[in-house]
Amino acid sequence: METLTPTNRTRVVRHPERAAYEREQIYSILDEGYICHIGFAVDGQPFVIPTAYGRSGDQVYIHGSAASRMLRSLAEGIDLCLTVTLVDGLVLARSAFRNSINYRSVVILGKAGLVTDVEEKTAGLRCLTNHVVPGRWEEVRPPNQTEMLSTSVLVLPIDEASAKVRSGPPKDLEDDFSIPVWAGVIPLRTQMGEPVPEEHLASGVAAVDTRRFSRFLR
C-alpha cells in the first residue's frame, strides 16, 4: 500500500522515529480502534467529542443525530481533526522525566462531507455498525425511514494523515540503571466481561458469540 506524504500539519516533529505514514499501518490502527475523538471549532472554540467510526477503503465514516451541533457543524465542510488512540502500556522509568506510555495513534485532517445518497448512506451505517460489532448489521432490523432521516452520515477521506507509535521498554539513562527501583512496562489491554442480556430476549435466542469481538481477545 501507498505511503502518505507528510504535510507540515501531519509530519511528526517530536520523536520523528515514532512516525508512520504508510496507509497499511494507519489502517491497522484505525481497524483495531472503534472510538475516535473529533476536533472542530465553532466560533473559534475548539470542541473534542468522542464518537464511533468505521473505515471503508480510504475513507472514514462517522454518524450522529442530524440535529447535533457536531454533525451540523461538520456537514458545513469545516476543518476537522479525527484522532484514534490505542493505549498499549504504562512505561515505568527510573527517572520521572522518562516515564512514558506505549500507544499507537492516528491523526487525520480534512473536511467531512455529508452523505446524501441513500445507498451510500446505508453503506456508511453498515460500515459503522460492523466496524464496532462485526456482522451485526446483517442480524438486526435496518433503519426505517424516520430513523434514516434523523441520522446524518459523514465521510472523511484519508488523505492527510499520520500515525505515531511508541513501543518497548523505558529508555533510562545508563547513569540511572543503578537506581534500586523496578522499571519496565505494564501492558494494558481492553478485555470483555461477561455479556449482560437485555431482559426481553425472545425465547430461544442463542447467547452472543463472543468470538466476533476479536479486538478484545488479543
Next chain:
Amino acid sequence: METLTPTNRTRVVRHPERAAYEREQIYSILDEGYICHIGFAVDGQPFVIPTAYGRSGDQVYIHGSAASRMLRSLAEGIDLCLTVTLVDGLVLARSAFRNSINYRSVVILGKAGLVTDVEEKTAGLRCLTNHVVPGRWEEVRPPNQTEMLSTSVLVLPIDEASAKVRSGPPKDLEDDFSIPVWAGVIPLRTQMGEPVPEEHLASGVAAVDTRRFSRFLR
C-alpha cells in the same frame, strides 16, 4: 461539592438525561482516566492530540516538550478543549439505529496557563506522574535542571466543564423485542498484563507492586 453551571458551550443538548455537571462526578471520571485528548486550533486547523494529565483540586495539569507545537500553542493562552473518555461497554440493540456504547466522558473548555514557578511546576509534574502511577514520583529520580527546562507544564482550571454518561441496557422499541437476536451489553474494561521488567534492573530490586494500578483492577 459544587455543581457547575452549564454554559451554551458545555450544556449537553443531545440526550440531556446523560448530562452531569457536579464536580464530584466530573472528578471521578477525570481520576479514573489518565489519557485525555486536547483540541486546539493553529491557523484555523483543529488538532486533537492524546496526552497524559493529572488532576489536583479544581485544576488539570498537562505537560510536554517545551519545543512541541501543542505546548507552545497552548502556552499562548489559546482556547482549548480537554476531553477524557472512558468506554464501559458495547450496547447491542435489536435495531441498527439503537446500537450504542456505554461511556463516561468529560469535556473541559478554557485556556491553559504556563506554570513558571519552579515549585508549582514540580508539584504539577508530581501530580502528573502520580496520577498515572500512584506513588511513582517518590521512588524515581526527580528531574534535573536540564530536564526541567526542556519540559513545559500547563495548568487548566476546571471552570467550564460537563460530563456525559451512558449506562445500562439497549433501549429497543417494544415492537423489536420479538426479533430473534441476542441483545444486551458487552462490558469492557482495561486490564493489566504481566509486567515486563527492563533488562538492566539493579540486583535485588523487588517486583513492581501491581496493587497500585487500582484503576485496572476494578
